Amino acid sequence: MAVVAKYCPEIEVTVVDINRERIDAWNSEELTNLPIYEPGLKELIEKIRNKNLFFSVDVEEAIRSADMVFISVNTPTKTSGLGAGYASDLKWVEASARKVAEFSVGHTIVVEKSTVPVRTAELISNVLLSQEEKNKINKEKRTFSVLSSPEFLAEGTAIKDLENPDRVLVGGEDKMAISCLTEIYKKWIPEEKILLTNLWSSELSKLTANAFLAQRISSINSISALCEATGAQINEVSLAIGSDKRIGRNFLKAGPGFGGSCFQKDILNLVYLCRFYGLSKVADYWENVINLNNWQRKRIADLIVEKFFGTVTDKKIVILGFAFKANTNDFRESSAYYISKELLENGAKLVIHDPKVSYKEINLALGDFTYNCDNKKRFSCMDNLSKAFDNADAIVILTEWDNYKKLDWEKISSLMRHPAWVFDTRSILNESDIKKFGIKLWSVGDGLNY
Ligand code: UGA
Secondary structure (H helix, E strand, O other): OHHHHHHOOOOOEEEEOOOHHHHHHHHOOOOOOOOOOOOOHHHHHHHHEOOOEEEEOOHHHHHHHOOEEEEOOOOOEOOOOOOOOOOEOOHHHHHHHHHHHHHOOOEEEEEEOOOOOOOHHHHHHHHHHHHHHHHHHOOOOOEEEEEEOOOOOOOOOHHHHHHOOOOEEEEOOOHHHHHHHHHHHOOOOOHHHEEEEOHHHHHHHHHHHHHHHHHHHHHHHHHHHHHHHHOOEHHHHHHHHHOOOOOOOOOOOOOOOOOOOOHHHHHHHHHHHHHHOOOHHHHHHHHHHHHHHHHHHHHHHHHHHHHOOOOOOOOEEEEEOOOOOOOOOOOOOOHHHHHHHHHHHOOOEEEEEOOOOOHHHHHHHOHHHOEOOOOOEOEEEOOOHHHHOOOOOEEEEOOOOHHHHHOOHHHHHHHOOOOEEEEEOOOOOOHHHHHOOOEEEEEOOEOOOO
16 A cells, blocks of 8 residues: 555555554654564655555544545454365455445445455455445445455565566456556556456456465475485576476575465465365365475474484574564464474474564464473573574574575584584575584585585
């Protein structure tokens, strides 16, 4: 919405949320504690906030004065009831649609921005149509159009992705509504990149795009294990296969498994949809992308334990990076979280560092593991890296933050307890920088290294 406000100064954009704390943070004077860390976002908000971009908790007033409403609430995987563990929970989408139905004035275009299962627009339409029926009876002139325009930005590169997208999708039937939304996008996106589809194609394209991207990561991670077994080198294999234009170079980096709030949730959703439509083989096919991802995380945690001859009890292990990727403070579904949990379950003592993830949230997420049976702390979060490495037995790099690429390995080696290990799950280190200081190095997919 900040990017829309930037390119459309004549449009007033109001971001509303029922969570006052969040809205207060977006409105905070200093801009130091914005709820989301995203390169370039702070600077953008600084320029346009309270000019044509507003943050408010007055949901009703914002709906009343809006010509267009973007429903951008989260749609997490259901944890109970029908479809638990697979289907998306649409209660916030429905609640938002009900609010729009209740408070809108005149004609309102409702744009589904949240990632949703196919045919969710139907749910929104049903809520809005039943309001239209009531309006007819009450002789009120309130009408609605529903469009789907899913978002394809990735965290960490959000502004760049929004400013220069490969495409945007607008799905729907109402020509007037479609033209209103495309006029907004056309302010900065070439028309040929704006794809018009029907509602269901638009919704399904979003899930499918994420499933295909995630599938590439599971594919390359599966080959990383084969590289380690055979002596091949995953980065060489990635380059060799990615140079074929039909495969392409992007999204072929082996790692500890994909994380984030999108891939797993969207694939589970796709799996649920396929099962619903009786396509069990298709469902199994996509579910295996997730199975392989879980396997990669577990395999890495297990091999760390194995390198210590089967036990890491009371070993001090430094975790570098907790976010699901670099340049974000988001650690939802991050492999760092899962691998840390696995190491804690094996009795290791962890020191966790991340430049952007809040330590309060890490403490909450790993809360169950705070103390061992002797009431001793089992993990701590630390900003001071030189203290973190003191007497450490191992370092595990789990997020590819730039500052982890420039560490002083000579100094670190002198601080660590030997034999000392570094596990580079993102393959960002140079073997020659590490090994000369007597540290043992394991890199994902590197069959020559150990
Ligand atoms: C993903 C998609 O890339 C976006 O197009 C989509 O809009 C977004 O989900 C969404 O549905 O909202 P995001 O999850 O923010 O974006 O981040 P990605 O860059 O896709 O990374 C996902 C995970 O895959 C990260 O854990 C990352 O480290 C991992 N990854 C990515 C790899 O392990 N290797 C790669 O080559 C690329």
